[in-house]
Amino acid sequence: MLFSSAQPFTKTAPEVATLTEVAPSWQLIVWNDEVNTFDWVIETLIEVCGHTYEQAEQCSLFIHYKGKYGVKEGMYEDLEPMCNAILDRGIAATLEELVT
Structure with a gap:
């Protein structure tokens, strides 16, 4: 009886391509100024970014005290x-790429 060197009962996992490249993420930055009111910034964040009142209010406080704040993260095309x-x-706003 001849034996082959191949193992007939050995299972091998199929090769699977893994996506390793992730699309860059961006941040929508809103800047503080001395012109726009808290109410206007809050209303804008609710209507434009889909924030709740509480989220928009918190963002506006960060903007006021820190000078700027990233109010939303996502893909460039969405922001x-x-x-x-x-x-x-x-209202002053910019887009910045997040560096990881």
């Missing part, structure tokens, strides 16, 4: 229209 809408309301 760009929000940034433009905030700018259209007279």
Whole structure:
């Protein structure tokens, strides 16, 4: 009887491609100024970013005391229209790439 060197009962796992590249994440930054009221910033964050009143109020306090605050994170394509809408309301905003 001849034996082959191959193991007939050995299972091998199939090769699976793993996605290792992650799309960069961005942050929508709102900047403090001496022009816009708390109420206007809160209303804007609720309408543009979909924040609850409590989230928007907290963000506005951070913006006021820290000078700026990242009010939303996500993909550039999702945040760009929000940034433009905030700018259209007279509030300073920018997009910054998050560095990990």
